[in-house]
Amino acid sequence: MKPIKVISSFTKALSVLAAVLVLNLPIMGQQETPPPPAAPRSAQFPKPVERTLKNGLRVIVVERGGVPLVSAQVLVKNGGEADPAGLAGLADMTAALLTKGTRIRTAPEIAETIEALGGALEASARWDASTATVNVQSSRIEKAMEILADVVRRPTFKEDEIERQRQQTLDELSVALRQPGSLARYVASRVVFGDEPYGHSLSGTPESLARIKRDDIVKMHAAYYRPDNAILVIGGVIKPDDAFKLAEKFFDDWQKPTTALPAPVAAAVKANASPQKSRVVVIDKPDAGQAAVVLTRTGINRSDRDYFRGLVANSVLGGGYSARLNQEIRIKRGLSYGAFSSLDIRREAGPFIAATQTKNESGAEVATILMNELGRLASGQISDAELTPRKAVLIGDFARDLETTNGLVDQVAGLALYGLNLNEINNFINNVQAVGASDVQQFAGARLDAKGANIVIVGDAKKFADDLRKQFPQVEVIPEAELDLNSAKLRRPSSQTKK
Amino acid sequence: MRRIRHVTLLLFACAVIHGSVLTPSAIAQTKVPRLDYKERKLANGMRVLSVEDHSSPTVAIQVWYHVGSKDDPEGRSGFAHLFEHIMFKSTKNMKSEMLDRLTEDVGGFNNAFTADDVTVYYEVVPSNYLETLLWAEAERLASLNVDDANFRSERDVVKEEFRQRVLAPPYGKLLYLVEQKSFTTHPYRRPGIGSIEDLEAASLENVKAFHSTFYRPDNATLVVVGDFDQKQLDAWVDKYFARIPKPDKPLPRVEIKEPERTAERRYNETGTNVPLPAVAITYLVPPKGSADAAAMRVAEAILSAGESSRLYRALVYEQQVAQSASASTDLREDSGLFILSAVLAGGKKPEEAERSLLAEVRKMQDSLVSAAELEKAKNQLVTNQFRERETNNGKALALGDAAVLLNDPNRANTDIEKLQAVTAADVQRVMKKYFPDGNRVVIHYGPEAAAPQRAGDAKGAQK
Numbered sequence: 036m037k038p039i040k041v042i043s044s045f046t047k048a049l050s051v052l053a054a055v056l057v058l059n060l061p062i063m064g065q066q067e068t069p070p071p072p073a074a075p076r077s078a079q080f081p082k083p084v085e086r087t088l089k090n091g092l093r094v095i096v097v098e099r100g101g102v103p104l105v106s107a108q109v110l111v112k113n114g115g116e117a118d119p120a121g122l123a124g125l126a127d128m129t130a131a132l133l134t135k136g137t138r139i140r141t142a143p144e145i146a147e148t149i150e151a152l153g154g155a156l157e158a159s160a161r162w163d164a165s166t167a168t169v170n171v172q173s174s175r176i177e178k179a180m181e182i183l184a185d186v187v188r189r190p191t192f193k194e195d196e197i198e199r200q201r202q203q204t205l206d207e208l209s210v211a212l213r214q215p216g217s218l219a220r221y222v223a224s225r226v227v228f229g230d231e232p233y234g235h236s237l238s239g240t241p242e243s244l245a246r247i248k249r250d251d252i253v254k255m256h257a258a259y260y261r262p263d264n265a266i267l268v269i270g271g272v273i274k275p276d277d278a279f280k281l282a283e284k285f286f287d288d289w290q291k292p293t294t295a296l297p298a299p300v301a302a303a304v305k306a307n308a309s310p311q312k313s314r315v316v317v318i319d320k321p322d323a324g325q326a327a328v329v330l331t332r333t334g335i336n337r338s339d340r341d342y343f344r345g346l347v348a349n350s351v352l353g354g355g356y357s358a359r360l361n362q363e364i365r366i367k368r369g370l371s372y373g374a375f376s377s378l379d380i381r382r383e384a385g386p387f388i389a390a391t392q393t394k395n396e397s398g399a400e401v402a403t404i405l406m407n408e409l410g411r412l413a414s415g416q417i418s419d420a421e422l423t424p425r426k427a428v429l430i431g432d433f434a435r436d437l438e439t440t441n442g443l444v445d446q447v448a449g450l451a452l453y454g455l456n457l458n459e460i461n462n463f464i465n466n467v468q469a470v471g472a473s474d475v476q477q478f479a480g481a482r483l484d485a486k487g488a489n490i491v492i493v494g495d496a497k498k499f500a501d502d503l504r505k506q507f508p509q510v511e512v513i514p515e516a517e518l519d520l521n522s523a524k525l526r527r528p529s530s531q532t533k534k
Numbered sequence: 535m536r537r538i539r540h541v542t543l544l545l546f547a548c549a550v551i552h553g554s555v556l557t558p559s560a561i562a563q564t565k566v567p568r569l570d571y572k573e574r575k576l577a578n579g580m581r582v583l584s585v586e587d588h589s590s591p592t593v594a595i596q597v598w599y600h601v602g603s604k605d606d607p608e609g610r611s612g613f614a615h616l617f618e619h620i621m622f623k624s625t626k627n628m629k630s631e632m633l634d635r636l637t638e639d640v641g642g643f644n645n646a647f648t649a650d651d652v653t654v655y656y657e658v659v660p661s662n663y664l665e666t667l668l669w670a671e672a673e674r675l676a677s678l679n680v681d682d683a684n685f686r687s688e689r690d691v692v693k694e695e696f697r698q699r700v701l702a703p704p705y706g707k708l709l710y711l712v713e714q715k716s717f718t719t720h721p722y723r724r725p726g727i728g729s730i731e732d733l734e735a736a737s738l739e740n741v742k743a744f745h746s747t748f749y750r751p752d753n754a755t756l757v758v759v760g761d762f763d764q765k766q767l768d769a770w771v772d773k774y775f776a777r778i779p780k781p782d783k784p785l786p787r788v789e790i791k792e793p794e795r796t797a798e799r800r801y802n803e804t805g806t807n808v809p810l811p812a813v814a815i816t817y818l819v820p821p822k823g824s825a826d827a828a829a830m831r832v833a834e835a836i837l838s839a840g841e842s843s844r845l846y847r848a849l850v851y852e853q854q855v856a857q858s859a860s861a862s863t864d865l866r867e868d869s870g871l872f873i874l875s876a877v878l879a880g881g882k883k884p885e886e887a888e889r890s891l892l893a894e895v896r897k898m899q900d901s902l903v904s905a906a907e908l909e910k911a912k913n914q915l916v917t918n919q920f921r922e923r924e925t926n927n928g929k930a931l932a933l934g935d936a937a938v939l940l941n942d943p944n945r946a947n948t949d950i951e952k953l954q955a956v957t958a959a960d961v962q963r964v965m966k967k968y969f970p971d972g973n974r975v976v977i978h979y980g981p982e983a984a985a986p987q988r989a990g991d992a993k994g995a996q997k
Contacts, residue, residue, distance in 0.1 A: 067627050069636060070669050073662040076761055078591040101589060102567065102920040145840070150840040151906065153913030172917045177554055281554040357639045370801015424639040431660045434592045438925040464591070 070299050075430065077464065083447050083457040084275050088283065090291040091263025091508035095457065096278040097270035099440075103173035105271035105445040107180055109187045110452060112266070113259045114160040114384075116232035116300045122247055124239020128200055129255045130160040133167055133186045135196040142196060145182065148178050154179050158186065163232065164452050165259070170441055173272045177281060184285035187260060192252050201244055208238060215320060215327035216392055217495040218433050221520050223331040223491045226314050227386050232300050240520050250432070258297050262289045266451045270444040285365045301383055314489045315402075315507040316525065319496035320515045326398035326494025327390065330405040332487045334378045334387035337453040342380065344478040347470040349378040350425040352412050352479075358425060359408050360389060370397050372403075382453060387483055398499030399432060402490050409488060413480035417472040429467050566920075568947050569933055572764060574771070578780040579752025583933055583943055584772055585759045587926060592642075593760030595667045596656040597675070597850045598934045600755070601748035602649050603726030604788050604868070610736055612728015612810045613744050615648040616692050620741070621655065622646075623684035626677035628670065630684070633657070636670055646758035648726055651867040652938055658927050661761035665770050671756070672774035675749060680742050689733055696727050698824075704902055705804040705877070708812055708979045715801050716816040716975050720792035751778045753785055761928040792818065792869045798974040804982040809981040810857060813884045814875040815891055822865030823940050826967070828952040829960040830863050830872060835911035836903055836961070837861035837894065842910075844897075845876075849890050853881045859891070867939050872968065884978040898965040902958040915953060 085095040118125045134156055135142040149156045154171035156179075167187050171179040211217040221236050228234035235243075267286060269278040313332075335345050353360035353376025364374040374391035389409065393401045428481050436442035437460070450457050492499065496512050519527040574582040606613045624630045637644040642659035659667055700706040710725050717723035756775065758767060795818050820826060837844050838861040841851075849856040859876040874895070876887040922928035936946035 069628075070665045072640070072660075072666060073664075076591045076661045078588060078761060099589070100567070102923045104917070104920050104924065146840075147842040150842050151910040152915065155912070170921075172920055174790070174915070175913065277555070282556050289662075355638060357635065361680035426639075427641040427663075428639070428662060429641065431592070434590050434660060435658065435925070436592050438592065439921075440924060509733070 044384040060238065064402070075457060075464065075468065078434070080460045081443075085457070086279055088262065089288070090285055090289055091261075091287065092282075092286055093266045093451065094279060094286075095266065095268045095447060095451055096273070096275040097268070097443055098275055098278075099271060101272065101273040102340075104170065104440045105173050105176045105269065105273045106168060106170045106440045107176070107183055107267065107269045108166055108168040108444050108448055109183060110266045110268065110448045111165040111259050112163070112264050112452060113297070113300070114161050114164045115235075115237040117255070117259060117297070118232075118235065118239075119251070121243060121521075122239075122251055123235035123243040124204065124237070124281070125243075125247055125251055125255055126160040126161050126165055126259075127238050128197075128204065128244075128247060129192075129252050130158045130165040131200055131204075132192055132196060132252065133158040135200065136191045136193050137185045137189045140182075140185065140189055142164045145186065146176040148182055149179070152179055156182065156186070161237065162379075162385070162449075167413070168441070168444070176273060180281045180285050183210075184289075187265075188286075188289055190256065192249055192256070194249060197249055197252065201247070204224060204238055205241060205244055207239060208244070211238075215323045215325060216390070218318065218320070219327040219329045219390065219493040220388070220523065222318060222493065222518070223317060223329045223386065223388060223489070225520065225523050225525055226316055226489045226491060227331050227333055233236045233381070233383070233385065234523060236520060238512045242521055257292075261292050262286065264296055265289050266448060268444050268448045268451065270283075270447060292439050312509075313487060315503065315510045315511060316489070316491050317496050317500055317503065317512045318491070318493040318515055318518055319500075319512055320493055321495050321497070323395065323494045324400075326395045326492055326499060327392050328398055328401045328405065328494075329491040330389040330402070330409060330488050331386050331491065332483070332489060335380055335482060336384045336487070337455070339380075340502075341478055341482060343466040344470050344474045345378050345380065345482065346429055347422075347426055347467060348412060348475045348478045348483065349376055349387070350429050351417060351421065351475055352376050352408065353466040354425060355428050359412070360391070360405070363404055363408060364391055364393070364401060366406075370401055370404075374401075395498035398492050398494050399502035399506060402503060403491060406485055406488065406490070409479070409483060410485040412483070413476055413485075415476075417475055419472075422472055422475070426467050426470070430464050433463055433467075546858045566950055569923075569929055569943075571933055571943055573943065574768070576751065576771070576776050578776065578778055578808045579750075580775055580778070581755040581937065582775075583755065583757045583814065583937055584762075584764065584767055585929060585933065586762065586764060587759060587929070588761050590926070591661045591761050592658055592926055593661045593664050593758060593762055594656065594658045594930040595664070595671065596654060596757040596927075596930045596934055597671050598755040598757065599653045599655075599749060600651070600753050600938055601653055602651040603724065603728075604650050604721040605748065605786070606721065606728070606990045607740065607744065608725060609732060610728075610740055610744075611724040611732045611914070612692065612696075612726070612734065613736070613741070614653055615726050615728065616655050616688060616733065616736070617741070617744060617749075618646050618648045618655075619688040619692055620680065620684055620745075621674055625671055625673050631664055633670055633674070636663075636666060639794070644798065650722055650726065651714075654931075654934065656927060656930065658760075658925075664758070664762050664767070668770050669774050672778065675751065675754065675775075676778045677730050678749070679743070680738070680745050682738050682948070685738050685741050689736065692728070692821070693730055693733055696730060696733075700725075700727060702807070704805075704807050705812060705979070708814060708875075708977070711801070711803050711977055711979070712814050712816060712871075712873060715799070715977055716818070717792050717869075720790050721788055722792070722866065722868065722870060746781065747783075747786065750781050750785070751775065752780050755934060755938055757930045757937070759930040759933070762873060772943075788868065793918075795973045796973070797972050798976065800976045800978075802978045802980075804980055806982055808979065808981040810880065811878045811882075811884050811978065812876065813878070813891065814873060814977045815888065816874075816975045816977075817872045817969055819863070819865070819870045819872050819968050821868055822870060824865075825952075826964050827863075827865055828864070829956045829964040830968070831915060831953065832911045832956045833898065833961050834861050834863045834872070836898070836907050839911065839914045844894050845874075845891070848894055849876055849887065852880075853890055854879055855886050856892050859887070884980065887978060888978075895965065896970050897925060899962065899969065900964070903961050905958070908956070908958055908961070912954065912956070 081097050081099045083095050083097045087093050115126045151176040152171050156169045158167040169179045169183045225234050360374040364371045371391045371393045376389040379385035389405050517527050571583050571585045603614045637657045640663050644657035646655040700710050713725040845859040849859040856876040857879050862873050864871040874891045932946045937943040
């Protein structure tokens with residue numbers, strides 16, 4: 036037994052080493068370490084084709100093989116950024132109400148018709164866009180398109196449905212506002228964007244929702260839901276000719292208004308503005324079971340030439356369980372269940388956010404770690420062993436998204452929304468692969484400078500505010516009862532403090 | 535950790551749409567593509583199924599072990615599930631949870647579930663990581679460290695899972711009771727999660743015996759679907775799996791049959807965290823391979839799929855006796871269950887929901903369902919099936935299920951026709967055949983604080 040024991044402890048040591056490094060080891064007899072990956076395999080995704088109808092509606096079709104499903108999406112090129120002042124949540128509500136009644140069908144009738152087809156219909160708004168999407172088996176697409184056109188073109192916005200939707204949103208908001216994590220994100224938007232269009236909450240606030248009237252909804256629909264401000268994307272198992280014929284049948288007579296298109300809504304905050312004085316905002320919520328800690332600043336927009344460098348940099352920093360933030364905060368120090376980052380890339384520069392939750396006492400420590408890690412991304416080394424899996428996560432998520440018809444349509448619609456080449460889905464993998472370590476460092480230094488980063492913490496301030504001030508003297512503390520998400524000031528005048 | 539809900543497939547006979555703009559060829563072309571699989575059996579008994587699909591550079595890898603909670607040893611309920619946890623711990627060449635790193639860190643994901651009849655481990659990774667994951671699956675089949683440390687840590691985790699799934703949620707205990715009360719004899723009567731007592735009584739020797747009895751190549755089916763080269767897959771399978779020896783001992787199978795039910799059984803049960811009372815009614819039905827399975831699934835959809843379904847319309851919308859109501863088929867390798875359930879609306883009593891549920895059963899026994907309902911049910915079942923099969927992992931699930939539970943991978947292709955061929959008469963026939971009064975188990979479930987129901991009250995709910 037002895038010789039075998041000696042060999043096995045040797046190979047065990049080697050396998051531990053190899054398991055950490057994942058290198059190309061020569062195969063010596065029995066394979067004891069995980070074989071390394073082969074070179075990434077490429078795949079050809081389908082190429083979209085398009086036409087524009089006389090009324091200005093851009094129609095894009097992506098045919099693919101596989102199980103016979105079709106998704107059709109109407110994308111209107113405006114979303115939450117178009118909310119008028121004081122009416123945050125209007126775009127979101129307008130989109131949600133599309134499926135709640137048209138001139139020829141009530142809300143229950145719409146639901147029944149879609150169910151009878153075995154299909155799914157949903158509508159919602161986000162930043163820069165509002166969408167209505169239907170997904171059915173291929174042989175049922177005609178009826179499904181009829182309903183899609185009906186809900187987009189002829190919603191009735193009945194008062195009882197508006198009230199139902201308002202109440203539902205208020206209920207959801209009341210839950211979200213109690214959670215330190217969501218609350219921190221609402222505050223972060225105000226800190227980064229102030230009173231500019233990206234600064235308010237997409238779903239609104241209790242105050243703004245109370246103000247929304249039917250007339251506002253009707254006006255928003257009339258202003259933005261028009262064929263020359265919309266894109267129709269049809270994807271799945273359907274021939275382009277059939278898809279274009281269906282588009283013409285149900286959307287050709289969608290009248291283009293004689294009025295001009297609404298002016299584009301630009302967020303004033305530019306991605307490369309000289310760093311504003313960074314803020315450190317604490318919302319004092321004494322009943323918070325944990326502190327939500329957020330690091331945030333402006334990021335980049337979709338047409339930025341550094342787009343892929345941004346994706347990879349974010350993946351290295353906080354794009355998963357083994358990325359840097361989670362390594363430092365959860366794995367090494369046990370300070371959180373999970374710490375991640377995101378780069379929200381929009382028509383104008385969207386926010387970069389690094390977020391986590393930790394016990395109140397650790398709020399200051401975690402904020403410092405987030406800041407340090409953002410800085411280290413620009414200055415420290417990034418080995419291949421680190422970069423490869425972080426790029427693989429981006430590629431893997433993308434490839435899996437494209438397995439489904441809904442995923443394919445969403446990807447193509449996203450490219451169309453921002454005026455990009457529709458064949459970019461076939462360049463994604465190569466573009467990610469092309470990003471190197473020095474690209475990530477340069478991007479981090481130039482575009483995600485820690486000096487321009489703000490900190491938001493929602494938690495029990497007495498447990499961390501003093502420690503926080505030692506690192507960041509500019510701490511502002513706002514008691515939860517005085518918090519006003521309706522303005523960049525973030526603080527109600529004291530006469531209006533909530534009970 | 536959930537049971538498999540396998541929806542049988544539909545080989546699509548296309549409907550004619552009047553006044554359609556779709557070209558006739560477009561309608562004719564909407565056929566379900568076959569899962570074109572290759573099959574191999576290694577000398578050590580392991581079965582390998584594979585489907586090439588190059589539309590996305592990903593690959594799904596699944597290993598189906600033909601062991602489930604029905605194989606838990608007597609007095610050791612929860613073993614198959616506990617074992618599923620231990621399979622993620624250390625092996626000879628992998629430290630604990632390394633499989634998560636080998637999948638999540640490369641742009642993939644992984645998970646596993648334990649069902650009544652099978653335990654399935656699955657992952658999806660970018661296709662250039664196929665060899666790595668084949669190695670890892672072979673590694674944990676052949677070289678798992680079934681040691682005291684791994685056993686104890688996972689037993690604690692599973693006990694927490696029991697608390698989280700059964701004790702904590704409002705109706706966790708009801709789901710547990712449905713298993714226990716629906717079977718008198720067959721091991722299905724022991725829920726897969728097990729019991730705290732059995733888990734605490736387990737020893738390392740018990741666990742090792744379970745492992746060596748069931749985790750063996752001749753009890754495993756490897757399913758690979760996605761972007762790979764068949765020759766290369768065959769070579770890697772030979773390299774990593776063929777060397778695993780087949781044990782020289784018998785493979786036990788459950789032979790016990792659940793007897794037919796001859797008379798209704800009724801139970802009044804309580805729990806500690808029950809906001810509203812609930813009712814569950816179960817019927818004993820044939821195995822999932824039965825010729826009547828398709829008609830039962832159609833009946834399930836008519837009763838329960840969506841807000842225009844019979845149970846929703848009657849109990850929730852019109853009568854307002856229930857906050858939610860559902861029907862579900864739980865078809866298994868041996869006998870299965872058809873389960874009707876409802877959570878009561880505020881102020882309503884379980885017997886009221888029971889009456890309404892049974893009235894809906896009676897309607898479907900007395901009259902044919904409408905052509906529109908039949909068409910809708912088939913549309914819903916078919917589209918759900920299509921959505922599952924969009925992804926490589928979904929295709930692999932469909933193939934593995936047919937291979938291991940129906941003993942014929944091609945049923946993933948042929949069961950379609952059966953579903954499409956279901957008629958209104960078939961639905962009525964299965965409702966009459968499998969839903970007589972004597973085939974019922976009825977459970978009323980309420981909060982502990984409520985006054986105990988007398989036997990007479992419960993019986994009064996019957997018509």
